Amino acid sequence: xxxxxxxxxxxxxxxxxxxxxxxxxxxxxxxxxxxxxxxxxxxxxxxxxxxxxxxxxxxxxxxxxxxxxxxxxxxxxxxxxxxxxxxxxxxxxxxxxxxxxxxxxxxxxxxxxxxxxxxxxxxxxxxxxxxxxxxxxxxxxxxxxxxxxxxxxxxxxxxxxxxxxxxxxxxxxxxxxxxxxxxxxxxxxxxxxxxxxxxxxxxxxxxxxxxxxxxxxxxxxxxxxxxxxxxxxxxxxxxxxxxxxxxxxxxxxxxxxxxxxxxxxxxxxxxxxxxxxxxxxxxxxxxxxxxxxxxxxxxxxxxxxxxxxxxxxxxxxxxxxxxxxxxxxxxxxxxxxxxxxxxxxxxxxxxxxxxxxxxxxxxxxxxxxxxxxxxxxxxxxxxxxxxxxxxxxxxxxxxxxxxxxxxxxxxxxxxxxxxxxxxxxxxxxxxxxxxxxxxxxxxxxxxxxxxxxxxxxxxxxxxxxxxxxxxxxxxxxxxxxxxxxxxxxxxxx
Amino acid sequence: xxxxxxxxxxxxxxxxxxxxxxxxxxxxxxxxxxxxxxxxxxxxxxxxxxxxxxxxxxxxxxxxxxxxxxxxxxxxxxxxxxxxxxxxxxxxxxxxxxxxxxxxxxxxxxxxxxxxxxxxxxxxxxxxxxxxxxxxxxxxxxxxxxxxxxxxxxxxxxxxxxxxxxxxxxxxxxxxxxxxxxxxxxxxxxxxxxxxxxxxxxxxxxxxxxxxxxxxxxxxxxxxxxxxxxxxxxxxxxxxxxxxxxxxxxxxxxxxxxxxxxxxxxxxxxxxxxxxxxxxxxxxxxxxxxxxxxxxxxxxxxxxxxxxxxxxxxxxxxxxxxxxxxxxxxxxxxxxxxxxxxxxxxxxxxxxxxxxxxxxxxxxxxxxxxxxxxxxxxxxxxxxxxxxxxxxxxxxxxxxxxxxxxxxxxxxxxxxxxxxxxxxxxxxxxxxxxxxxxxxxxxxxxxxxxxxxxxxxxxxxxxxxxxxxxxxxxxxxxxxxxxxxxxxxx
Numbered sequence: 001x002x003x004x005x006x007x008x009x010x011x012x013x014x015x016x017x018x019x020x021x022x023x024x025x026x027x028x029x030x031x032x033x034x035x036x037x038x039x040x041x042x043x044x045x046x047x048x049x050x051x052x053x054x055x056x057x058x059x060x061x062x063x064x065x066x067x068x069x070x071x072x073x074x075x076x077x078x079x080x081x082x083x084x085x086x087x088x089x090x091x092x093x094x095x096x097x098x099x100x101x102x103x104x105x106x107x108x109x110x111x112x113x114x115x116x117x118x119x120x121x122x123x124x125x126x127x128x129x130x131x132x133x134x135x136x137x138x139x140x141x142x143x144x145x146x147x148x149x150x151x152x153x154x155x156x157x158x159x160x161x162x163x164x165x166x167x168x169x170x171x172x173x174x175x176x177x178x179x180x181x182x183x184x185x186x187x188x189x190x191x192x193x194x195x196x197x198x199x200x201x202x203x204x205x206x207x208x209x210x211x212x213x214x215x216x217x218x219x220x221x222x223x224x225x226x227x228x229x230x231x232x233x234x235x236x237x238x239x240x241x242x243x244x245x246x247x248x249x250x251x252x253x254x255x256x257x258x259x260x261x262x263x264x265x266x267x268x269x270x271x272x273x274x275x276x277x278x279x280x281x282x283x284x285x286x287x288x289x290x291x292x293x294x295x296x297x298x299x300x301x302x303x304x305x306x307x308x309x310x311x312x313x314x315x316x317x318x319x320x321x322x323x324x325x326x327x328x329x330x331x332x333x334x335x336x337x338x339x340x341x342x343x344x345x346x347x348x349x350x351x352x353x354x355x356x357x358x359x360x361x362x363x364x365x366x367x368x369x370x371x372x373x374x375x376x377x378x379x380x381x382x383x384x385x386x387x388x389x390x391x392x393x394x395x396x397x398x399x400x401x402x403x404x405x406x407x408x409x410x411x412x413x414x415x416x417x418x419x420x421x422x423x424x425x426x427x428x429x430x431x432x433x434x435x436x437x438x439x440x441x442x443x444x445x446x447x448x449x450x451x452x453x454x455x456x457x458x459x460x461x462x463x464x465x466x467x468x469x470x471x472x473x474x475x476x477x478x479x480x481x482x483x484x485x486x487x488x489x490x491x492x493x
Numbered sequence: 494x495x496x497x498x499x500x501x502x503x504x505x506x507x508x509x510x511x512x513x514x515x516x517x518x519x520x521x522x523x524x525x526x527x528x529x530x531x532x533x534x535x536x537x538x539x540x541x542x543x544x545x546x547x548x549x550x551x552x553x554x555x556x557x558x559x560x561x562x563x564x565x566x567x568x569x570x571x572x573x574x575x576x577x578x579x580x581x582x583x584x585x586x587x588x589x590x591x592x593x594x595x596x597x598x599x600x601x602x603x604x605x606x607x608x609x610x611x612x613x614x615x616x617x618x619x620x621x622x623x624x625x626x627x628x629x630x631x632x633x634x635x636x637x638x639x640x641x642x643x644x645x646x647x648x649x650x651x652x653x654x655x656x657x658x659x660x661x662x663x664x665x666x667x668x669x670x671x672x673x674x675x676x677x678x679x680x681x682x683x684x685x686x687x688x689x690x691x692x693x694x695x696x697x698x699x700x701x702x703x704x705x706x707x708x709x710x711x712x713x714x715x716x717x718x719x720x721x722x723x724x725x726x727x728x729x730x731x732x733x734x735x736x737x738x739x740x741x742x743x744x745x746x747x748x749x750x751x752x753x754x755x756x757x758x759x760x761x762x763x764x765x766x767x768x769x770x771x772x773x774x775x776x777x778x779x780x781x782x783x784x785x786x787x788x789x790x791x792x793x794x795x796x797x798x799x800x801x802x803x804x805x806x807x808x809x810x811x812x813x814x815x816x817x818x819x820x821x822x823x824x825x826x827x828x829x830x831x832x833x834x835x836x837x838x839x840x841x842x843x844x845x846x847x848x849x850x851x852x853x854x855x856x857x858x859x860x861x862x863x864x865x866x867x868x869x870x871x872x873x874x875x876x877x878x879x880x881x882x883x884x885x886x887x888x889x890x891x892x893x894x895x896x897x898x899x900x901x902x903x904x905x906x907x908x909x910x911x912x913x914x915x916x917x918x919x920x921x922x923x924x925x926x927x928x929x930x931x932x933x934x935x936x937x938x939x940x941x942x943x944x945x946x947x948x949x950x951x952x953x954x955x956x957x958x959x960x961x962x963x964x965x966x967x968x969x970x971x972x973x974x975x976x977x978x979x980x981x982x983x
Contacts, residue, residue, distance in 0.1 A: 001887045002879050004763045008891060009875045011759075015902040016868040020861060022911045026820045027857040034821035039806040039814065042822050042834050 044094045048073040053109045053132035053379070055089050055101050057139045063089040063102070068190070074129060077188040083181040084148045087212040088139055088372065091184035095195045100212065101135055101372070102184075104320040108133045108376055119379045133384065136375040138172035140165075143457070146489035147177040150482040151463070155179055159465025161479075162213035164352040164370075165486050168359035168449055168458040170389040171368030173319060175459070175486055182209040215316070215323040218348035219462055222434025223286045223475070224447045225307075225343030227357055227404060229295055230283060232306040234400045238297035245280040245403050252277050252293035259292075259335035266292040266338060269433065269474075280407045284415025286431060288342045295341020300332045303341060309395035310360060311353055311367065317392055319352075319372045326353040343434055354447045354460025356392070361408060361428065362455035365401035367392045409452050417446065419480030425491045426452035429483070431475035441466045446479035450487045457490040459483050515949050518579035519571050525583035526563050533559060533590025536830065540598055543831040558619075559590065566626045573633040574944035578877055581943065584870045585936045588921035589622050589929070591863075594830075595850050596924045599843045602836040614843055614924040621926035625933030632937035639942045643885055646700030653693030654736070656686035657753070661743035668744075675746040675916070685918065687749040688931035691756075691896050692938070698757055699888035702764035706884070710765035733757045734774075738781045745791040747782070748903050748915030754778050756896045763891055764884075799913035812838055812846070816908045819849040820860075827856025844923040845916050848905050864905070867920070871898040874939050881946035890942045893935055 026034065035042070052075060055063035062085045065075040077092045079085065090100025098106055107113045111120050111132040120130050147163040155161055165175035186198035202209050211217055233243045241247075254274040257266040266288050268274060274287035282290035295303055307328035308314060316323030326349035332340060339345035349357075352370060360367045369392040376385040396404070408428035411417045417429040432445030441464070449458040461479040468478065534556050541549035549555070563586050570577050596615045603609035610617065636642065642649075660668035660675050668674040670683070677684045702709070737754035740746060758774030786792045798810030806814045815838040822833055833853035838846045852860050874894025878887045900917055907914035918928040 001763060001766070001884055004766050005875060005878050005887065005891050008759055008763060008895060009872070012871050012875065012895065012898040013868070015898055015906075016864055016871075018911055019864055019902065019905050019909065022906070022909045023820070023852070023857050023860045023864070026817055026909060027824055027852060027860070030817075031821040031824050034817050037803065037806075037814070037818065040818045040822075041837055042818060045834060 045073075047092070047110060048075060048094065049129060050110045051075055051129050051131040052077065052092070053111070053134040053377070055085075055105075055109075056134055056136045056377075057085065057088070057144070058141045060141065063092075063184075070190070073190060076190060077184075079184045079188070082183040082185045084144060084177070085139075086181045086184050087176045087178045087214060088137060088144075089184060091187040093184075093187040093195055093199075095192060096187050096199055099210070100321055101137070105135050105373070105376075108135065111379065115384050116378055123379070131379040133379055134377040134381065135373055136377065137372055138167075138174065138374045138387070139176065139372070140174040140490055142489040143175040143486050144177065146485040147175040147461075147482060148179070148181075150485040151177055151179045151461075154463065154465075154478065154482065156465050156467035158207070158467045159463065160207050160213060161461070161463040161465070161482075162217070162351040163459065163461050163482060163486060164214040164350075164355040165457055165459040165490070166352075166355050166359055166368075166370050168362035168455050169368065171359070171370045171392065172374065172387070172389075173370050173372045174457060174490060176212075176214050176372070178211070178213040180205070180207050180209045212321070213462070214351045215319070215321055216350070218324050218326055218350050219443045219464065220434035220436065221343040221347055221349045221354065222432035222443060222445055223288075223291075223343055224354055224357065224430050224432035224445045224460075225341070225347055225349075226283060226286065226291050227361065227408070227430050227447070228307050228310055229291050229298075229303065229341045230279070230404060230407060231310075231396050231400055232298045232303050233279070233294050234403050235306065235396060236298055236302045238294070238299075243279060245278075245283075245407050247279050249277045249279060249282065249290050249294060251297070252282070252287075252290040254287075254289060257289040257292045257338060259338055260296075261333060262335040264335065266342065280410050281414075283407045283430075284410045286411075286416050291342045292338035295338050296334050298341075300330075300337045300340075303337065304328055304330065304332075306395065307347075309393060311356055311393055311395075312347075312349070316350060316352070317356075317369050319370050321372070323352055324350050326350055343432060351460045351462045354445065354462070355458050358408075358428075358430075358447045358449045358460065359455075359458035360393075360395055361401050361404045362449040362458050363401075364398040365396040366394050405452065408449075412448075416474075416476050417448070417480060419476050420446075420448060420450075420484055420487070423484050423488060425450050425487060427487060428452045428455075431480070433474045436464070439466075440464075441468060441473040444473055444475045444478035446475050446483040448483045448487065450491055457487060459486045461486070515576065515947055517575050519567075519575060522570065522579035522582055523567055525579065526567055526586055529583045529587035529590060530560055530563055532587055533594060536591060536594040537597075539830050540594055543829065555619075558623075562623060562626050566629060569630040569633055570940060573630070573637075574940050576944045576947040576949075577940040578873045578943035578947070580869060580873045581936055581939050584866050584873075585921060585933065588863075588866060588870075589625070592847070592919075592922035592924075592929075593618055593622065595847055595922065596843045598831050598854075599836060599847075599850065603843060606839075608840060609843070609924075617926065618924050618929065621929045624926070625930050628930060629933050629937040629940075632934055633941060636938070636941055639886055639889060639938065639945060640883060642696050642889070643700045643703070646697050649693040650697035650701075653690040653697060656690040656693070657736075657740060657749070659686055661740070674744040675749055683925075684927045685925060686927070687746075687752075688918070688925075688928045689934075691752065691900075692893075692931060692934055694753060695756060695760075695892035695896055696889060698760045699885055699892050702760055703885040703888055706764040709761070709770075710767055731777075734777045734781065737778065738785065742785055742789060745789055746916060747792055747795065747913065748907070748917035751778070751782075751903055751915060752896065752899045752917065755899045756892055759895050760888055760892045764888060795913045795915070799910060802910060812840070813910060813914060815839070816846060816849050817910060820852040820909065823853035823856045823860075825857050827852075827854045827859055830854050841916075844918045844925055845904060845914075846908050847919050847922045847924075848908050851922075852909075864901075867897075867901045871895075871901075873943070877939060877943040877946050881942055886942050886945065890939060890946075893939055893942075897932075897935060 052065040054061040063079050065077055068076050090102040092098050092102040109132040111130045116133055143165055151161045161179045163175055163177040166173050189195050237243045268288050312326045312328040316325050329346040336345050340347050356367050369390045371387050374387050375383050378384050412420045412427045412429050416431040420427040420429050427448050427450040429448035434443040444463040446461045449455045461482045463478040538548055596618050600613035600615050667678050668676050670676045677686055737750045740750045761770045786796045794809045798813040802810050802813040804810050819835045835850040835853045836842050838849050851863050871894050878891035881887055900920055903915050904917045904919045906912040918925050920932045
């Protein structure tokens with residue numbers, strides 16, 4: 001009977017070999033993949049055992065970790081000025097995960113970044129907890145504070161708004177505000193009940209406080225889109241003629257633009273008559289009839305390609321947060337084309353795209369990629385990476401940019417952006433008041449840059465508030481003062 | 494000169510070649526037992542250091558108790574089974590000790606979550622470890638020769654069948670734990686009857702197959718190179734298969750079913766040396782299990798979570814997924830005792846899922862060591878089967894070893910997703926008195942058989958034996974003196 005016993009012994013050995021091989025498979029080969037599963041609670045536990053790095057604005061830590069007395073959740077995340085900086089920091093929550101820089105810089109902040117491997121190996125040898133690196137943002141504290149306070153004081157309880165400000169020469173994001181905001185401290189609370197109650201309240205709020213409206217929500221741009229329509233006309237001309245800011249658009253109707261193939265018409269704000277059909281005057285007064293006409297003249301193909309050169313219909317830049325795609329519609333009828341040319345119909349953009357639009361004009365036609373991280377630091381605060389500006393798009397020539405710059409300054413000195421005139425610094429701007437559905441107030445926009453001669457800030461302000469008098473719901477009156485506050489904070493005017 | 498060429502001259506008998514002196518290896522066992530003791534106590538000290546930065550409060554009491562227990566076991570073997578295999582006892586002791594540490598490591602969570610009694614499961618387990626060793630001594634004392642168990646074959650079979658079938662006929666409230674009806678719960682005591690039944694059934698299989706092996710092996714026809722047994726000889730196989738399927742359907746316990754049928758088929762093969770039995774057995778079981786898996790929900794969900802462990806992570810496949818996360822988190826070297834989160838798996842974390850803690854906290858290194866210990870135990874069991882002289886002993890020893898191997902594979906393979914999760918306790922490690930007791934009995938039986946396997950034979954009687962050797966009064970003489978003695982000369 002010994003022969004079959006030996007064979008059975010081999011069989012038993014095979015059983016154990018199978019277990020051993022499987023152990024290698026699940027503990028080594030597949031380990032990282034299994035460990036990354038979202039429902040693996042160990043990730044949360046371990047995340048709270050790390051001395052997570054700071055998120056820094058200027059020299060202030062707007063997000064940092066403090067040691068607790070608990071053995072499992074060893075560190076508590078704290079946000080100074082949480083609501084103001086929430087669109088930048090995001091949150092770090094045991095039950096609700098991470099968002100914004102807390103999410104996109106997670107491996108640096110939690111110390112798993114390979115660049116921190118040596119430091120953390122030594123820390124482990126010393127018996128210290130794993131530590132994370134820090135992130136220095138590009139945010140200008142004064143600009144952020146000005147934008148946040150101005151927006152918050154202006155909005156009613158049902159209003160939403162956002163501000164995006166960038167340095168046009170580098171793309172560095174100077175202010176990133178979304179309102180209403182939320183307090184990340186509540187989501188990072190050591191108490192699960194606090195977290196749950198707060199998250200439920202946020203989710204029940206129809207204004208979606210957790211949504212970063214500056215980066216991840218699109219709105220109809222309205223007249224601010226006339227910057228792109230102007231750029232198309234100045235670049236391509238139409239009717240066999242080249243166009244300059246002083247060209248007289250003689251074919252355009254001053255009061256009502258009839259749309260071909262449609263019973264609807266385009267008129268100017270408040271039914272006004274367009275004072276002058278000269279391009280820069282029509283731009284300053286924001287004449288819809290003229291710009292609807294120009295849109296049909298330059299044609300859908302040119303308008304679309306210009307919009308796309310500015311970043312529409314392209315995946316938004318990663319700052320490192322992903323941003324929504326601004327949309328310019330395709331397969332347009334003539335009537336839809338005319339409406340798209342004045343930023344209506346299905347044209348939508350993010351506030352960030354508004355700031356990028358202004359920065360193209362401010363920066364000689366080139367859009368630098370917006371970015372939020374100036375420097376990355378190791379666990380000891382040494383710089384391990386610094387941002388280098390990269391070009392995002394080159395939509396217009398420098399001469400067209402120069403012409404648009406003149407036209408946008410004219411909007412401030414002689415046109416609709418009166419709130420930015422005589423504020424101690426020369427500003428170039430474009431207002432926008434985009435119609436939404438019936439019963440909703442328009443979206444009020446201000447897209448601007450300053451100083452006009454040597455720009456250091458390009459800003460887009462968006463306000464959508466149903467609780468203001470419709471007669472006050474204009475880009476200049478609602479968004480203008482906020483843009484002014486941001487510009488003055490950056491330029492010091 | 495011529496005298497030397499004729500050995501028969503003068504009537505001198507050539508002495509038989511001296512048998513090699515078989516060492517008892519009891520001192521080796523003692524050294525290994527000391528190793529098992531140190532291993533367990535070191536792990537327990539480690540647990541205290543990690544928890545509170547000092548030795549556990551009852552460290553020295555536990556140390557003295559554990560040491561005394563191992564000493565008793567060792568002395569009993571020295572006395573009752575001096576030739577027994579020297580590895581079986583140390584491996585059992587090491588596994589039992591590590592199991593105790595793991596259970597007390599998991600206790601705080603289990604107490605807090607109502608998965609263990611208020612006082613913890615470790616105390617109970619310690620008590621059953623003591624009982625286990627006592628039972629080991631009793632088995633060694635009363636079963637002086639494993640062959641006597643042959644006489645009780647049919648009683649064993651009856652008792653075994655009743656034990657297996659009992660949970661199926663009891664109301665679910667007295668037999669169901671987490672979906673499988675494989676328990677007997679009565680007056681606050683839970684018993685897994687299959688743990689004892691496995692010993693009884695292996696004992697019966699060994700006796701039965703020993704008696705019928707020739708019929709089963711020889712009365713068959715060869716078709717296409719395979720020996721096909723006669724129809725009527727298929728009977729036992731079919732009965733056993735039907736019983737396994739019944740267990741599977743009524744008790745929804747794939748593990749018990751697989752273990753019993755597996756060991757029966759393998760023993761059938763051992764007895765007959767006909768691979769055709771293996772083929773028939775495997776085909777029957779796979780077909781039956783597949784059919785049951787398609788119809789019985791409990792078995793079906795286990796199959797589903799095996800095939801797709803991350804499909805329903807908050808529902809049916811939660812435990813399989815959590816089990817894999819534990820192993821993944823352990824990686825190569827593990828997190829260290831009490832520094833992982835194997836309790837995430839929840840229910841049965843100290844029984845069927847106890848290998849999660851091994852994998853997570855001791856890493857692949859610790860898992861491998863643990864598998865090696867189990868493998869060595871099986872190897873010693875099969876070695877005993879090779880050495881023992883009587884066919885019944887061979888069948889019995891290999892049956893016990895194979896049962897043990899199958900249980901380890903089914904349990905560890907289930908939590909490691911080699912096979913669908915089936916729900917058997919991990920031998921010696923898992924919390925559970927009945928399982929621990931049964932495994933100590935299994936170890937005792939293997940010790941008994943190995944003692945008889947390695948014990949030297951009494952001297953062969955020469956054909957022309959002197960009257961003194963044939964004298965019944967001298968029959969108790971098993972002295973190892975074979976040399977020609979005065980009686981021959983005389």
